[in-house]
Amino acid sequence: MTAQxxxxxxxxxxxxxxxxxxxxxxxxxxxPDLSPDAEIPTILIPGMNAGFEAFDFALLGLVGLVLLSRAGSRKRLQTAITLLTGVGVVLFCASYISDASLVGFDSTFVPALGWYLTVLGGVLLSVAGGRDLSSMIQRRERTAALND
Incomplete structure (x- = not known):
């Protein structure tokens, strides 16, 4: 097994x-930075509870797709799925945090550990897919240069 x-x-x-x-x-x-007398609405926004809810199944499906593609031998497909899943997860997390007026970094409800871990996972998959893509492009350029 190579280092890469x-x-x-x-x-x-x-x-x-x-x-x-x-x-x-x-x-x-x-x-936690809200004043003690701040009025907190009693609403339930998806993602406030632990456990798998609606959008979590889509994220787990994408994770399963990445794992399934890694079991195959098509390197280009693995790279594309890994990169697109990583970028998609990060964009979904950004969209989730900016959708509602009560949710945000300085709002009534702020991101918790699960959100940060999901963003980190998306970044890791993006980096893995991006590294694979750049190495594939470099190999193609080297092969083209050798053929010329």
Missing amino acids: SLRDRILVGGGVTTISVGAYLPWLKIN
């Missing part, structure tokens, strides 16, 4: 694990 292969496996394994754990943990918590 081991590095990719660690990145993908770390990304898959952190997304899976992050999807289970709560994504939102009450802002």
Whole structure:
């Protein structure tokens, strides 16, 4: 096993694990910086409870797709799925935190550990896919240069 292969496996394994754990943990918590007399609405936003809820199954499906693609032998497909899943997870997390007026970094409800872990997992998968893509492009350029 080459060092690059081991590095990719660690990145993908770390990304898959952190997304899976992050999807289970709560994504939102009450802002600890609110004043003691602040009025907190009694609403339930998806992602406030621990456990798997609606969008968590989609995230776990994407994680399963990455793992399934890694079992195959098509390197280009693995790279594309890993990169697109990582970027998609990060964009979903950004969209989730900016959708509602009560949710945000300085709002009534702020991101909790699950959200941060899911973002980290998406970044790890993006890095793994991006590294694979850049090495594939460099190999193609070297091969083209040798053929000229």
